[in-house]
Amino acid sequence: MSCQNKAQTSGGEEIGANSSSATGSSCNFASAFGALKDSSAYAAAQNVPAADPKNLPPPGRLPSKNSIIVSSRQRGNPLLKHIRNVPHEFGEIVADYVMGTTTCAVFLSMRYHRLNPQYIHERLKVLGQQYQLRVLLLQ
Numbered sequence: 001m002s003c004q005n006k007a008q009t010s011g012g013e014e015i016g017a018n019s020s021s022a023t024g025s026s027c028n029f030a031s032a033f034g035a036l037k038d039s040s041a042y043a044a045a046q047n048v049p050a051a052d053p054k055n056l057p058p059p060g061r062l063p064s065k066n067s068i069i070v071s072s073r074q075r076g077n078p079l080l081k082h083i084r085n086v087p088h089e090f091g092e093i094v095a096d097y098v099m100g101t102t103t104c105a106v107f108l109s110m111r112y113h114r115l116n117p118q119y120i121h122e123r124l125k126v127l128g129q130q131y132q133l134r135v136l137l138l139q
Contacts, residue, residue, distance in 0.1 A: 069098040074107065079137065094126055096137075105135040 068088040074080065074096050080088065095104035104127070108120055120136070127134060 069093055071096045077107065079107065079139070095131065095134075098131075102132040103135070104131040104133070105137050107137045107139070109139045 066086065068083065068086055069091045070080065070088045071093050072090050075090065091098075093104075096107045097105040099105065106120070106123055106127070113120060124134070
């Protein structure tokens, strides 16, 4: 016994797809998503031109060799007085500190966190998956 799941495309068009049910019946991927190619959303997606990598904006400012990029929002942060062995530059970046192409840090004061507990969640959401290593600096 198989069940019919109905999915909607972004245009509101309904697509029927076979899927496995809790009773143990199974369908393969091709039969489950075969109706997708017949939808108008699929046809419209085929007409979208591919992005040219030469025209893409750069992924943000990369640090020069052996330096840290510091967000301009962090000007006046007392933490900067303690960063002495590595040069730092100010720039317009999403994270507070960028230490390489895959590493960043976000600064959070516990006093500010008590006043605005959702702030850190919003900041991390904005960062997304842009960096492999995300460090949270707490004061």
